[in-house]
Amino acid sequence: MAEFPFATVTANELSFAERDERYRRLHDWPGRAYRHASGLRMIWKYDDVREVLDAGSPAITPANALEPLVGYPRIAATPGAIPHLVRHLLPLPAKATADLTDRRLHKQVWDTMAGPAGHFRIPAADRPRQAAAMTAHFHAALRELPAGTTELDVTALSIAYATRVTGSAVGLPEREWQRVAVWSGAQSGLLGRRMRGRELSDAVAALGQLFTVSGRAVDHNLRSGTVGFATRLRDAGIPRRVAVSAVANSLAAGVHTVSGSIQQGVQRLLSDPGRVWWELLTDPATAGQVAAKILQLDPGLVAWKRRVLRPVTLAGGTELPAGPVLVMFAAANRDPAAFPDCLSLRRPGKMPLTFGFGAHICPGKQSATLAVEVFLHQLRMLLPQARLVAAAPGSRRDPDLLFSGAAVRVTGDRRL
Template structure:
């Protein structure tokens, strides 16, 4: 039996820099019932109950495709008290019900999920995505140009953080002067997707304030896109139906835009940070990438297995599930430990070795099943553009801190800073 405290240890920030030994211990029991050390996201909220954790590659693959698992795990929205009776007893309850009824499709089951996802995928046209590949390359070049003459670069602050939000804002057709707001909104709302964490009152208040701020902004932007459509993703979602005739209403459109912002930005930040850190720790692979830029897709794909930006996802059982010699009862919280499955020796030879030349990889880094990442091609392009430019233009890079300081979330895991000493930016 797995140690029932392993999930609590994984959530403990002191283990953020290297949770992989804990994942290896979890895999000894492919599906185990864990004490998460706090409120359980997605089930009853009863602290006495456990969280079921799937850690082997096979168990995660099977469960992420199982229709008896629900993604509707978000607790009911509860905006904090303001002290104003009209707001607290009339306005906020209505806002809470609207928020709960129009969650992003990442937290919706079929059929609502399928309609919203299809409408979103329909607007991620090949032409639009390919244009973002070229734009990513130009943005990376501009960001590195600003560091010419410097002898230190923070890969996160100077590149990984600003790049994805710039790409997403361009996809949305956000006015250039408003881009800075999206940085702050994305970072704050990322805390709302962390399963099993008891959020402080202060963070809860700030999350509610941030959600209302970005919703108000997007409502105005959507109205503008309806009046004057342009060739951008938000205009497409606001004005065009799918081949089946479905078109999103404003509330679902706003929640979808928030999802694309938070999921697309936070995961790309971590992917670029994790990838560069991995290359710095494997200088032979960095040299190969510098000599062969065409290796970038292999490098990115292996990072998605070796150190993925999304480490785990939360689910809930709709009925009992027999798996790996145990039964998960109905109504239980389930965590699919993607990063643990990605290092499973039963699925990957020598899984703790970083090897971009692996073949036949079925990694879990982009999720799977109905909820496979919609923005996967975009995330790949951004990371490839960043890594090839960094490998080519940074002369004699050296990590200043190893391990670097990490961001707090266990789910969306990546370095908070990644300071690199360099001789020059070419």
């Protein structure tokens, strides 16, 4: 039998064309689950992924969603990590939404973030204002890049943009925005990579800073009376420790989901000789369709974790033993049973699972979707004749089971 398509490589290491081929082979694989060398059991069929993401069965829990891949014992056994762990992360951060198993508190937090009057909810009437604010962030991030060059580092721009959009949304002071990407990278790395030694210590230090600064932002906003995310959480009766985690997790998830999707999306859009989707970005009506398709095919977050507490048989017949599960929703978004022609822009299919499903669907879904749409539209307006710059020979990205992006530089018809 041929090697399992993702046995030794992750989506983060692949170009969009290589990912397309690996996902195609994955859905031809004879089984419905695979025990990965990380210890996680991978699932990728749409119905299985939706059921496990929902975690509606007592046998399935989201409690491990934000646990470091190497585990806390490994962190505690790494001398360089211990001071940062003790100073910033003990007691361990409270659970907020992604890993919160208290259903009453989870609903309370989620409603505050994404309910009918939630902080991240974008009513149709408010969409133009939000889009205008994100457009301003795009151009502010562009001004922060080195000037006088004919090449644009899309990866750097997307990260700067995502940190501005996300940082402002949660009420983080502007002076902290530039460091959000480092902190976000620390959390994502701990979740999806098997770190050791100095790399692990540095990641724990950055994660500690993320939670410490999030706590300061919450306290500052509450003292100042600034109406925003922190005051909404307080007024809803959310405990401070949970509010701090909600801010920190929103920062980390928002930056990587938005920036990674943009990077991979631009790579796909500009690799098309006909540039069909690229040209559709000029019209706001069709730009939204393109952004939604990019978030289906090329999300910055490609998988999430769940734990099976006791052996369970899913509705589709897949048998899962007790243990941690890697829920590959980027793969599920290409399942031929759910999306007969996933690479077609307008071919109907089921709801993509990029932002989860059920009670644990991402509360920042609307904001992240609009952020990707605005960036792609603005980039098309800025560089209508943009062309990809070939990657440096031998360049490669780190393996990562959960997050994915791309090193993308473009050149165009104007001096930046």
